[in-house]
Amino acid sequence: MKDILWQTIQAVKATSPLVHNITNYVVMNNTANALLAAGASPVMAHAHSEIEAMTGIASALVINIGTLDEYWVESMRRAVLEAEKLQKPWVLDPVGAGATPYRDRVLEELLKHKPTVVRGNASEILALASKGTGTKGVDSINESTEALDAAIVLSKNTGAVICVSGAEDLLVQQAQGLSITNGHPLMAKITGMGCTATALIGACCAVLPAQPLLATAAAMALMGIAGEMAAEKSAGPGSLQLHFLDMLHTLSENDFMQRLKLKQLDAAF
Amino acid sequence: MKDILWQTIQAVKATSPLVHNITNYVVMNNTANALLAAGASPVMAHAHSEIEAMTGIASALVINIGTLDEYWVESMRRAVLEAEKLQKPWVLDPVGAGATPYRDRVLEELLKHKPTVVRGNASEILALASKGTGTKGVDSINESTEALDAAIVLSKNTGAVICVSGAEDLLVQQAQGLSITNGHPLMAKITGMGCTATALIGACCAVLPAQPLLATAAAMALMGIAGEMAAEKSAGPGSLQLHFLDMLHTLSENDFMQRLKLKQLDAAF
Amino acid sequence: MKDILWQTIQAVKATSPLVHNITNYVVMNNTANALLAAGASPVMAHAHSEIEAMTGIASALVINIGTLDEYWVESMRRAVLEAEKLQKPWVLDPVGAGATPYRDRVLEELLKHKPTVVRGNASEILALASKGTGTKGVDSINESTEALDAAIVLSKNTGAVICVSGAEDLLVQQAQGLSITNGHPLMAKITGMGCTATALIGACCAVLPAQPLLATAAAMALMGIAGEMAAEKSAGPGSLQLHFLDMLHTLSENDFMQRLKLKQLDAAF
Numbered sequence: 001m002k003d004i005l006w007q008t009i010q011a012v013k014a015t016s017p018l019v020h021n022i023t024n025y026v027v028m029n030n031t032a033n034a035l036l037a038a039g040a041s042p043v044m045a046h047a048h049s050e051i052e053a054m055t056g057i058a059s060a061l062v063i064n065i066g067t068l069d070e071y072w073v074e075s076m077r078r079a080v081l082e083a084e085k086l087q088k089p090w091v092l093d094p095v096g097a098g099a100t101p102y103r104d105r106v107l108e109e110l111l112k113h114k115p116t117v118v119r120g121n122a123s124e125i126l127a128l129a130s131k132g133t134g135t136k137g138v139d140s141i142n143e144s145t146e147a148l149d150a151a152i153v154l155s156k157n158t159g160a161v162i163c164v165s166g167a168e169d170l171l172v173q174q175a176q177g178l179s180i181t182n183g184h185p186l187m188a189k190i191t192g193m194g195c196t197a198t199a200l201i202g203a204c205c206a207v208l209p210a211q212p213l214l215a216t217a218a219a220m221a222l223m224g225i226a227g228e229m230a231a232e233k234s235a236g237p238g239s240l241q242l243h244f245l246d247m248l249h250t251l252s253e254n255d256f257m258q259r260l261k262l263k264q265l266d267a268a269f
Numbered sequence: 270m271k272d273i274l275w276q277t278i279q280a281v282k283a284t285s286p287l288v289h290n291i292t293n294y295v296v297m298n299n300t301a302n303a304l305l306a307a308g309a310s311p312v313m314a315h316a317h318s319e320i321e322a323m324t325g326i327a328s329a330l331v332i333n334i335g336t337l338d339e340y341w342v343e344s345m346r347r348a349v350l351e352a353e354k355l356q357k358p359w360v361l362d363p364v365g366a367g368a369t370p371y372r373d374r375v376l377e378e379l380l381k382h383k384p385t386v387v388r389g390n391a392s393e394i395l396a397l398a399s400k401g402t403g404t405k406g407v408d409s410i411n412e413s414t415e416a417l418d419a420a421i422v423l424s425k426n427t428g429a430v431i432c433v434s435g436a437e438d439l440l441v442q443q444a445q446g447l448s449i450t451n452g453h454p455l456m457a458k459i460t461g462m463g464c465t466a467t468a469l470i471g472a473c474c475a476v477l478p479a480q481p482l483l484a485t486a487a488a489m490a491l492m493g494i495a496g497e498m499a500a501e502k503s504a505g506p507g508s509l510q511l512h513f514l515d516m517l518h519t520l521s522e523n524d525f526m527q528r529l530k531l532k533q534l535d536a537a538f
Numbered sequence: 539m540k541d542i543l544w545q546t547i548q549a550v551k552a553t554s555p556l557v558h559n560i561t562n563y564v565v566m567n568n569t570a571n572a573l574l575a576a577g578a579s580p581v582m583a584h585a586h587s588e589i590e591a592m593t594g595i596a597s598a599l600v601i602n603i604g605t606l607d608e609y610w611v612e613s614m615r616r617a618v619l620e621a622e623k624l625q626k627p628w629v630l631d632p633v634g635a636g637a638t639p640y641r642d643r644v645l646e647e648l649l650k651h652k653p654t655v656v657r658g659n660a661s662e663i664l665a666l667a668s669k670g671t672g673t674k675g676v677d678s679i680n681e682s683t684e685a686l687d688a689a690i691v692l693s694k695n696t697g698a699v700i701c702v703s704g705a706e707d708l709l710v711q712q713a714q715g716l717s718i719t720n721g722h723p724l725m726a727k728i729t730g731m732g733c734t735a736t737a738l739i740g741a742c743c744a745v746l747p748a749q750p751l752l753a754t755a756a757a758m759a760l761m762g763i764a765g766e767m768a769a770e771k772s773a774g775p776g777s778l779q780l781h782f783l784d785m786l787h788t789l790s791e792n793d794f795m796q797r798l799k800l801k802q803l804d805a806a807f
Contacts, residue, residue: 003707018378018768024313025294025297025313025563026297026298026301026313027298028564028605028728029298029564029568029730030298030565031564032564032729032730033728033729033775033779035728035777036728036729036775037727037774037775037776042729043634043637044563044564044605044736044775045605045634045638046605046606046607047606047607047608047638047640048607048608049607050639050640052640053604053637053638053639054637055639057637057638066313067297067313067314067315068316069315069316069317069318069340070316070317070318071607089350096312096314099322099323099326100314100319100323100324101319101324102319103315103319104324107410110323133337169604173386175325185283186603188305189305189306189518190302190305191298191301191305191311192301222338233518234515235515236306236515236516236517236518236519237305237514237515237518238302238306238510238512238513238514238515238518239511239512239515241302241511241514241776242511242776242777242779243773243776243777244776244778245775245776245779246772246773246774246775246776246777247774248774249727249774249776250774268553293582294563294566295566295567295570295582296567298567299567316777319636324564335582335657336566336582336583336584337585338585338586338587338609339585339586339587346573365581365583365619368581368591368592368595369583369588369591369592369595370588370591371587371588371591387769455576458570458574458575458787459571459574460567460570460574460580461567461570475803502583503652503784504784505575505784505785505786505787505788506571506575506783506784506787507571507780507781507782507783507784507787508780508781508784510571510780510783
């Protein structure tokens, strides 16, 4: 399985898939830079006058509701319908699920259109599965393991791969589960690392559309390993951001294979 | 007083208050990263469909009109009303005051809703007090000392703490005044350093709501000391930005106490 | 000619012209930082309620359609009319030309208002001249030399200086042509480097409005030389971004003169 993950990361570099992002204002720059550093070709577009056309030429769609409003939600709705129609992979980042009733209504509607993957922190995934203990804005107040049951329910109900990111990343697709424990705590001190993960999942789904669980694992492994290697040389969140982009661009197969902490979740699951 | 400032900075780290920002597109990423580096939890949200809900769960509100438009001004209006109603601290950054009549009209209205703190550069504070000699876009063409009288008038008229930032930061609350002379000229070569200061004031007000003058001083001292220490190791504005975030995260009590250049403005004031 | 380019770069530092940007969400932060590092004074503003007022106080206008929508297109339209009326230089960045019919319609209309300079990658310039072989989102799939004929046609039809940026930058004004071959391939792995080039062209046009071909050459030379010097000390796109801003701020006359690879395009042209 490790080989498939590495090959997926290499396929992004080799084919440079166009990833259409409808994402939040805070992270657009980070997201575009992370996709470029990983070898993909990002485009950000939200105008109602072109939304279907842009989704139509992209290989994957990424929807992130971080700074949603009424106009942008309509853009997301249309893009998601187009992706569903054209059977293109699309990934949902439910930023701040549970923080306001509006976010929950929007997410409920988007979830009906069969996302390929949903990636959130534990609080967000708990909120999505209506088990939330309340979220505090956009940062998680729960550990990812608390959200495992919620992820299983959500995956069964939506058909999507559910990825709960945190110190341990939990990836669930129906009866299958994976765990990745790479990464570094300092990553939580940069805004948009979760959003970057979601965008990289989009890039990996673009090159491995038939196996979204493995595509998600490839992206989360890349995030975690690039992040921990970057953190090891960083004096704080500012330098982490720089080294993280450098590592996305330069990560070697050797480092990837030696550092990857991936395991299958056992049958009890 | 130095101890209270340091304790305030530590309280932000310890309690990680949620700070609701309605700010401009240019600096959203910087602002979120600075708040995270300082230990706060940022959220950016502006949709009319959720604005009161988001202000309602936050511990402080930050309003920055840098890239205002009609929709966003309505978001600001509603958020400010909610903060006033719930008696939550809110901080105003009057970016580009005096540059266009529209900005001045919007600011006049926002000022009626009793901001806890207003932070701007000298040109902006002069414009707010209707004494402006004209602004040039969003960069100051006046020294902060020229704006002291304007700050005193504004503080009396609005009840807010007024902070004029510059080579010398002047903080005024009614008959009280403080001066902080930390910082470095290279900080003016990064966009959004003023906006970051305003957001950090919001975080400090969240943990010390009853003493907004000291909360403002804590934030401005943190900015200035982190900025000057970062500038000392920087080859230009790119590296300053990185080191500044690192310093916000790692600043020690020893460095803070030894470097702080704080004085009370004398009675003649 | 080399001296005029260097003097133009110095004039930006000396006079700090106000550059009004209506640009995309992804790059606003980079653009503002690059303009500041080069010595200019950036302002980003798009509200219909102030758009003419802001263009009115600026020395140059930069229009970039990267994340256009219906509201922003109206802002661009009004700003461009005002710049035309006041005879201020304005620069167009046709991001994603050819990617969707909407972008092409908007660009067709904007081009009627006599931009001073148009800067795009080869795919965008080919699309603008209706010779496009199709674009892939916002990244070029053509070499700049393939777009030379298109640039000549466009310059004749619009009266604008046309700049095709790439490994070789081609600058065309009617019967005159220049080539600059500074730069580094890693620059393509950072988002918004093209947008930054366009903004710097705006700053240079502000100080040399009567000679837009030379102003464009000054900006592209600064980009290329700062970029290649930055790339030489960078381990990847994250560190390139940092060093690039540092170099914009600190580039010396000696390095500029020794590295500049500028030539006139020959008569056969």
